[in-house]
Amino acid sequence: MPGLTAPSDYNQDPPRHPQLLVNSKEPFNAEPHRTALVSSYITPVEFFYKRNHGPVPIVDDIDNYNVFISGLIENPKGLYMKDIRKLPKYNVTATLQCAGNRRTAMSKTKMVKGVGWDISAIGNAVWAGAKLADALELVGIPKCSHVTPSGGKHVEFVSIDKCKEENGGPYKASIPLCQATNPEADVLLAYEMNGETLERDHGYPLRVIVPGVIGARSVKWLDSINIIAKECQGFFMQKDYKMFPPSVNWDNIDWSTRRPQMDFPIQCAIGSLEDVNKLVEPGKVTIKGYAVSGGGRGIERVDVSIDGGKTWFEASKSQKASTTPYISDDENSDKWAWVLFEAEADISRRTEIVAKAVDIAGNVQPENVEFIWNVRGILNTSWHRVHIEIVR
Structure with a gap:
């Protein structure tokens, strides 16, 4: 042209x-x-x-x-x-x-x-x-x-x-x-x-x-x-x-x-840690990541586990640089944008840290990738997992 x-x-x-x-x-x-x-x-x-x-x-x-x-x-x-x-x-x-x-x-x-x-x-x-x-x-x-x-x-x-x-x-x-x-x-x-x-x-x-x-x-x-x-x-x-x-x-x-994929599903991932992390000694670990859902659906919560998914606690969520708390369906929130989440945890032993998100429609990430495996490898929204090892 x-x-x-x-x-x-x-x-x-x-x-x-x-x-x-x-x-x-x-x-x-x-x-x-x-x-x-x-x-x-x-x-x-x-x-x-x-x-x-x-x-x-x-x-x-x-x-x-x-x-x-x-x-x-x-x-x-x-x-x-x-x-x-x-x-x-x-x-x-x-x-x-x-x-x-x-x-x-x-x-x-x-x-x-x-x-x-x-x-x-x-x-x-x-x-x-x-x-x-x-x-x-x-x-x-x-x-x-x-x-x-x-x-x-x-x-x-x-x-x-x-x-x-x-x-x-x-x-x-x-x-x-x-x-x-x-x-x-x-x-x-x-x-x-x-x-x-x-x-x-x-x-x-x-x-x-x-x-x-x-x-x-x-x-x-x-x-x-x-x-x-x-x-x-x-x-x-x-x-x-x-x-x-x-x-x-x-x-x-x-x-x-199959129909062409349009909206993307609920998704979150931990970005502050590698797949495998080695700590010199037990102590506090900061867990940061992103969470987003398609179709303009806001993020209701992000759950974090430090024992492989046996127990959970909620991470804090934020958008923009404002100190105003993020509210998933508030008119001042960016409806098409991700939220960043953060949590701190005391790690005392070798473990698996897991994150999963829930959107305002109640959609939640699937636990295992095997359930959503597909031949083209798209939309892997399974729980995101990283591993912690203590090196003494």
Whole structure:
């Protein structure tokens, strides 16, 4: 498209922070160390996980860059950045999480296919841009629409990048029209992240942010928007990012039997401790981590155990830098964002520390990964466990 090109190799990829843990070089996929991740409510851009499926696109003429909206509508229209910036600007604090977060731990039960993420394929940022609902009004789609007069029920986002899974074609995904046109869903055409212009790894010049939904639907390097009758038929909607039962393997998988994953489930993880930790002597241990649930569901509590799950106590929770206590359904809370939790415990012997979260709908993390193991290794939301050893 004018102004935005997709390289065929990785020679022009941007530089990255040297402390990132690289899980794949080409395409580049990396996450921060877990201790860096939980050190701040807003994840610094350089430590926000990088999830790519091909070489990072390049903007060569920002003035000519535009996103064309077409499909089952009467008035197709191309929007330039100046048009998008004229729309009301919104700031939305939202956590993005790769569906494969914590996949490495799932592989320990039984091997799965996919990038081997630890617990940091997740981040919380302040995204800024125009609401998609406002942009769609420019092409004649009213707010809170469920269908267009021509039968459009879904909004498809098409990137400019080149993915091997699409045989060199672009990445694409879709969301229902009723979500796209609902201002309360806070779906953004974002051009800023944490108060700065988007960086190339995170979708410059324009990306979609779909809060509360797996990161795979927040398409980067936006090329076009299509109003379609059925959900996107691309690879990443139809043959990836679907949740199968443990009985399904690569010999009997039938992708058509499952819907594309959208909202992510309740999730929490401990970030202040490694999988195995050695203490020189017994004493106090600080337990910090994150907890988040999809669909805008707040976190009701985070439970911590220092005896492998036999007994539990509640951790404190916080958002922002405020001293005001976090309340899960308060209007001043960031409904799309994680909470950070913290607890202290006296450790006197070798043990297992466990964390699990509960959201305002009463959803709780499953105890064991075996119960939710799936062939693609997505949505590992089992109790997060770390081990403590006393070295005398």
